């Protein structure tokens with residue numbers, strides 16, 4: 311029962327997690343379960359030795375499960391389907407690990423993976439894990455500047471990339487972006503390995519290495535034993551400042567937590583097919599396309615396409631039917647896109663999706679209309695659950711594998727074993743049920759959560775631990791109901807969530823502020839019926855500006871696209887009289903967010919609607935802003 315699990319994890323955390331750790335085939339079993347650090351965080355299984363790639367592949371083959379399908383690659387954008395058994399995938403990973411070894415990559419070296427949703431991305435991640443190299447996957451939609459920032463922070467020895475990605479029908483050449491990033495970065499990468507895809511043959515530099523040629527010459531290498539606390543990967547995520555944080559994941563705690571989540575939350579085991587329709591560039595992809603399904607020994611689906619127009623809004627149903635998917639996980643925005651094209655869900659009728667037992671959604675708030683639509687259409691549990699890059703696995707969910715607790719509509723589930731969620735006021739007081747405050751997690755965090763920020767542990771302390779002593783600050787606001795279910799209301803910092811993509815408004819502001827006509831600016835998230843939120847630029851212009859508002863918007867839209875990527879969906883910037891400020895001249899971001907949130911949109915409209923833009927502009931007229939700013943700035 312759920313209550314027993316929670317109580318056990320709380321009263322005897324070491325016993326609980328030690329028991330969970332016994333489910334893994336360690337090279338050296340840990341004798342220490344939890345070691346506390348002075349900052350309130352903990353190291354897990356510090357003296358244990360293991361290899362995550364071994365647990366994901368070799369272990370299953372050794373158990374006689376080599377012929378089970380590990381990965382099904384389905385790519386409607388290229389018309390390709392490929393299936394890999396555990397034995398196949400092990401062969402490819404061991405060989406590619408050999409190729410990396412020949413390039414001089416050893417334990418602890420960083421490798422950047424900038425690839426679309428193709429099997430080579432999974433192979434590359436596991437090959438790094440096999441030899442103890444630390445991978446850092448960069449989402450393929452990020453532009454050159456973002457890639458350069460990550461190159462300089464992670465200082466990789468090697469970059470693994472491809473000739474192109476495919477967005478709907480459009481071929482996106484990767485190498486020009488990689489070339490620009492390498493030019494922008496101060497750190498010089500030793501090797502670049504490029505996979506030539508059929509859709510585009512990239513022109514390689516003399517020093518570039520061809521993926522297939524390199525791999526074909528290499529022999530397989532064995533798994534390197536790693537300490538549980540050795541890093542498995544770095545995944546950069548947006549924070550309040552312009553510079554993304556390199557969230558580090560360890561090997562031991564991660565493997566234990568992810569396997570546990572497959573059992574307890576998703577109720578998925580070796581005979582099952584699990585599909586997370588996300589991208590390997592995000593934490594959902596790391597945890598639930600690659601590591602957790604393979605640790606659990608089930609079949610994972612890797613999908614290269616979109617929920618719509620590849621070829622139509624029935625594509626998700628087709629994949630579920632083709633591979634008899636048992637549990638499916640995606641972001642609500644994907645279903646909003648499907649519902650927009652097929653409001654009646656008529657396309658579902660063509661497919662047999664009876665294999666599907668449960669649907670999990672996360673990454674952003676699920677709007678009630680989409681939730682209801684899904685429940686009625688599928689007639690299976692639709693479970694909204696909540697977590698973040700930093701935690702690595704769900705903090706709140708419904709523990710389907712233990713007890714199918716009722717869903718509280720609009721909520722993101724109930725806390726999972728190991729997590730203690732609290733809602734605190736600005737004065738660190740515990741809020742009453744139903745009262746909104748900061749969503750925080752009591753320290754120490756359970757296995758699988760971030761042990762540090764790469765190269766800068768103080769950044770972890772400053773970003774997450776100082777706001778509420780004794781707690782990890784999630785950056786989300788919300789409340790707990792009477793029965794302890796969590797309701798997330800949105801971010802309380804300068805992070806916005808655009809189509810399930812986490813973005814820093816601070817980063818966008820840096821780009822916008824660099825324009826010669828802009829005196830000062832703020833970027834704020836505005837509710838959007840399709841993407842959840844979209845960014846809007848608010849500009850105060852220099853007195854001598856001669857650029858028209860329209861030209862300025864065009865220039866800024868193209869700058870954000872060029873510097874961050876098209877997925878930021880920065881499409882609108884409006885000129886306002888001034889921004890609310892404190893007496894000392896600091897921009898009051900909280901008030902700006904509130905003005906944007908309060909915009910009373912009478913009908914579902916987007917910021918493409920001129921009336922909506924005008925309404926927001928009005929709210930930033932001098933008198934109104936002065937009034938609100940004056941009230942709160944004291």
Ligand code: COA
Nearest residue numbers: 450451477588589594640641643644672673809810876877
């Ligand atoms: N490479 C290059 N460009 C990309 C890209 C990528 N990997 N991903 C998105 N883009 C581009 C799109 O082509 C589009 O470009 P355009 O402005 O030229 O048309 C732009 O970025 C907007 O992207 P997006 O807002 O993502 O819309 P979309 O129609 O491409 O995709 C979804 C819609 C719902 C499929 C997508 O947003 C999605 O998968 N979101 C969920 C993210 C996620 O998994 N989060 C984790 C929680 S589960």
Ligand code: AMP
Nearest residue numbers: 672673674675695696697698699798812
């Ligand atoms: P990421 O680190 O990219 O996974 O983004 C994590 C953030 O996405 C969280 O801090 C939330 O703001 C948001 N988020 C994730 N899941 C949910 C959910 N189920 N409901 C509301 N917001 C969510």
